[in-house]
Amino acid sequence: MAIFTAAMEPGVDAGAKQVSPERYKRMERRFVLFLVLSFAILLGYSALMQRLNPPKPQQQAAARKEREQPSAKKPKAEIPVEKPRDKPAPEIKAAIEPEPEQPEQWVTLGSADHKDPFRMLVTLTTKGAALARIELNDPRYCDIDERYGYLGHLASMSDHEGNGCLVRFVGRGTPAAEAGLKPGDVLKAIDASPVSGPKSLEAVLRGTRPGQKVQLSIVRDGKPSTLTAKLRRRPLDVVRPEGDDPLSMLLTLQRFDDLRIDHQEKEEEKEDAAAAENNGRKDAIRPRHEAVSRELDGLKLRTANWRLVESDQLYATFSRKLPEMGLEITKTYRLIVVPEQSMADKNYPAYHLEFEVEIRNIGNQSHEVAYRLDGPNGLPTEGKWYAYKVSRNWGGSGLRDFIISFDGGTPGMINATAVADGDVPPPWPDESLSFIGVDAQYFSAVLIPHRKNRAEAWFEELTPICVGKVDPKQKNWANTSCRLTSVPTTLEPNGPPLRHIMKLFAGPKRPSLLANKEYRLDELVYYGWPIFAAVAVPLTKLLHVLYAVTFNYGLAIILLTVLIRGCMFPLSRKQVIGAQKMQQLQPEIKKIQEQHKKNPEARTKAQQELFRKHNYNPLSGCLPIFIQMPVFIGLYRALMVDIELRDAPLLSNAIRWCSNLAAPDMLFDWSGFMPAWVNDGQGIFGLGPYFNLLPILTIVLFIAQQKMFMPPPTDEQSAMQQKIMQYMMIFMGLLFFKVASGLCIYFIASSLWGLGERQFLPKAAPVAAAAETRAQAKAHARQTAAKTKKS
Template sequence: MDRRTYTFLLLSAAFFFFYMSIRSQIVPPENVENDAVAQVDGDNAEQATAADAENTDAEQSDNAEANGNEDAIQSTEGDDEWFTIGSMDPASNQNLLVTFRNRGGAIERIEVTKRDSEGNLAFRRVDTQTGYLGYFAGTPSSKIDGVTVNVVGPGTPAALAKAKNGTTGIQTGDIILAIGETAIQTNSDIEAALAKTEPGHSVTVEVQREAGTGQTPVKLLFDVELSQHPLDLVRLAEDGGDDQIAGNLSRLSCLVTLAQANNKRIPSGERFMKALGDPSAQYWSASTSEGEGGSQSIKLETVIGSAAMEEIGGEPVRLARTFTVTPGSFVVDMDVEVTNLGSKPQDLAYRLEGANGITLEGWWYSNKISPNFSGAAARDIVYRTAADGHTLISGVTLLKEQRKDPENAFEGIFASDSESSAKDLKYIGVDAQYFAVAFLPEDGESALKGYSRAEAMLVANESGIEKHKERAVNVSFSLNSDSVQVAPNESFKQSLRIFAGPKEPELLASYGIGDFIYYGWFAIFSSILSGLLHVLHSVVGNYAVAIILLTVIVRGAMFPLSRNAAVNAQKMQELAPEMKKIAEKYKDDMEGRLKAQQALQKRVGFNPLAGCLPMFLQLPIFMGLYRALSVDIELRQKPFWSPTGWASNLAAPDQFMYWGDSMTDFIAGRGTGWLGPYLNILPIIVVILFITQQKLFMPPATDEQTAMTQKMMTFMTLFMGLFFFRVPAGLCLYFIASSMWGIGERMMVKKTLPSGKHFDLDADGDVLDAVSVSAKKNDGKQTLAERLMSQMQQKEPEPAVARPNKRKRPPNKKK
């Protein structure tokens, strides 16, 4: 590979990775002043709001009773409870395990529990290799040091645990006292106790269980076999683990409240009417049931009582929702029903929020592809209407806009006075790199009907999001239903579907949301390479080997071009003495030197760009493979060798060793560091091979300028290692295989090159005109390339100039 080709390759790759690293910061958000003061913990903020709302409801209830209104309908009250539908049990064939909380009456967590053909989780968490016990929604016990279990998902290791006395399963209400030798007092203690475990390991869990009224609680010792972590597709921000970002709020997904009651509506820029309180604090009654075919449902109901409704000029209202999951499906069917419990007709509408807290996996190293120039966040709002088509609203854009105007927390998508085409909503959802959660029309419908307003919003304190972590901001959306006049004891009902699953092309296409997958400018190459990789994987059974085979196929197909590039490099070495003479002759004339060099190259028929052709052909392949690794979910969680060992995810850095605690945030911070929290081995191997290839095949420097150029190339190669340090392991494998092939290829090609000179020398040692020599050998016949060059060198004939006595006199000037 000659110097020009190598320089071009390095500059192209360096520019690409530099652009990808700053694309999300092209328009940087405003700096947050006094972060220490402005930053608010999301969970505390939500709890404070909920507490205020509960106090308001209690005051309203007390006022109603104090006024002696015995016929007043009270708002629903209760204690915190958790419920589940779906299962992690392989026998259930359920793809989802959904956890609800009655305070808020909405979704707290969605775990993806689909199994592959071998019985393993098809989509596990890739940010942890520890064993999984289960999600407990745990709270510190007030009776004894321990954590109270509030929910146990069916089929989880906790539900299948075996006690020494034969009891099966940890149950709701149990208090976890210890795991192994670790005493448990908080949820963090549970995580710490499992930190050094692996899937398949067994641990002992000591719990205290109530024995009955007046009886002494009993202690049970369970043996639990841990499993892999199912992907927590939807979760509270406070449960984000290492990916938790300060400033993101913990809020339930799919909350609902009244958007309108007669002449009172939710004020612009607000989430709810203050008289009704935060929907996160509203208690709902819940009941679960099973249907045909193994489907499971939960029905949630709440009453907004007389006291609260009177403040907004209305009468009591009941809100009801039903969620249903079906085996083998990534869809949750949802019905929303609003019932007028008053004595007069009422104009009613509801507001339904979307999902939030979508998985943040890999946000600090991944580059999510976006049709927007400014790039995408880890979570974005996507929707399609007849007017706008498929549209993405970046989370970074929402954050920037709210920092400019903190009073306006929403970005409108359409409003009640918008054109009908703008309100023709096909879907709306939150899009992550490999997964999505979206609202879809009910089966058989082409659009979400009956909604008058749609808005995108942050679920975060905009001033609390740290610099360089803006991509991890939490986002969601809301829909306002059309206002409907509801007669006393009558109701209106709307249905939709919630898709919560992977971005698999065929799966998304079946629901009409195929545009969630976006490859960008290199979509054709990415699709072809993804398909070829899948074919190779079906043969060899390992994507790492498939990537290596793909490299061999590509480089093998380009071998003739590579050989021509090697011949071109040899010609360049033969011309080096002539080039040096020209450089000495035009030492102080850069323009003259360039023209003389170009004239020499034309005279001998040498094309300096011919060696770049293999690189040009490899660039789309490199970009296509990079996009495929960033988008194709089939490559996610596919290991280099072991699913629990080094390089267990080819779509992520190889993560050889964690060094985040021993390095500064500038170096190893998530989002803030140049290198990230893990030492990666494969990028180092790539850089070593690049430098080795450069040293082996670059000709020795003939002057100071060439020597300086070669030093700059070495420095650029090392600098490029910074941009390669967080690229997917699969892409590093491609570069390693390609570089090793290139080294072997050059050694083999070198033996097949012509031993003689490509250019003849005259008596003075100068290079003869290769074109004229070729013409003599061909009996005066020139090749097509020679004829084109001859045409380019011809000058246009100058126009004939008339003799002075034949020229016309100019007209006389008027006086």
């Protein structure tokens, strides 16, 4: 730095100002010390000022109390944050009759039977007019974590336990519907196991298996009866209720004239930040989970029961009147029917709902209105102890990440951990929004605006949200969703309503399906950087071709290995011959090392001359490894991304072991006797709740290959290197323990091929024998020369 400064001074010769190296180092250390001390002084000053001038707690409490308990002089619906400037406070519309209290009702659309002309079974509730669950009926998309018998969802898990489980709804095509179960029945027992409520029902079903026939003891209209149901494998829930978290597609008013939710939120965030600074906290202020469900005072659009206007198997319409505001809000869900001629087309675009929201002014004054809509949540967290999702950014990915795209461009992603921490950018404006939603590993649930003019702006703000409480240890699979805030719109009395229609896609990330012009979601399938995709995509297509021949992806992976290793046989043979030649040259190399101990340059030249003389290239042995690396990376990415490999068994889905090539093989469950830090699957020592056999076999074969191919050590250094390699294999065993079984099958097949291939290649002569032969040759030459001289 001193040299640079001297060179930059005008009229000064840089050579005259040259600083000695010792002085240069001292100046560098002083400069670093100056920076550290300056930074420490600034931090100390900030902390001292915060403690000397803290915000007054009494003022904070008074402000919070004033918001939560508004003055009696103000209307009930007014938030005392911003005074109206142009319009008076909204008047109460006494002429509009209030909505009568509605009981909670459940509605199902579609069917769980793949033979019906639907792709999903949808469950809706009048509470908040919310979407509770979406179940896919394709037999290829089943739950891979819960493998017990499936009867069908019959009630809310929040129902109380009592004398039986009250059946609130029965989805078409479920085993319960096929058995004849109806809403209003009380399920008393399954076989000999009593049922007291929804949780008890689930506990009993956990002891069953798919394909099992069970007797349902019920009470219908006060009379006992018995039904027979044949259980099936549980279908995958793309959207589902998750604990006490709010359901999907909940809506409320963001703005009504001068009343706005975000004003109150900002004030509370300021107070929270001030309180955090007062307490000496340095971490970011995270949004409280209660704030997600906040509404304008007096509104209960998210929690009250809406009126079910009409419904059938294809659609359901919910309505809620707001007499105090002179508004009526309507939400409609419509399911897509698959034409009979397209039933066999797995790419027919029927994996979505049409969602329509309409706000109408039924009063006698104009109002400026904006709504706030929360998107889908509760996406699957399958394989959370081993799953790894390809990330679109350097921050890694979660199991349920926020995703957004504008104008058909490359999507932006915010991982679940960042959303859980509140580490998100400012809200996006609506600039030709293409889609927004949540992206899981193999499935997605996104909202697609259905508008004629793509340039038309519907939304003022688009942002990710975290639904419900966040477990600090489980941020990676936090329940993520999206929030859409509409642009404020002025509604005239009995004038045209505010109406928006969106498609809610909830289905598999199959490229041919996503590329359909109905969706244009092909960007959801992401293999990583282009260099990875260039290998993974062709390899995935090759696997599909091999599957079409074998009808088994395990056999397809083995065939892929045979093809690759067969093509590499000439290189493998050259590698083995090179290793043998290197083994034979070891005495000469050792001799060169002894002759040029103090001259590395001469030693290197001598070794190169030796290799050139014997036509040996040390790097030739690395070529097979470099060729196999793209295959390894491509297969790894294919298992992480390709939906066809998910739930593909090696033998059969009827057994747990190796029933999913995209997951560990799971030979047996050891969670009952292993500690929690092992079972949770977090970190290198978090091995998960199952013992996996294939990674152990993979490492054993690696060690066998190492002993077979590696030449015996010729000195202490090479012996130490080989010993380190053996310990590295143990470390690799920990890394491989949660690797997908399909990848282990590739390594096992490749290792067995290598071991078998070695039997057909020539054996190398021992080093000691080779060295002895040359010594004997030299001795024989000396003896011959001596005899010649005597004669």
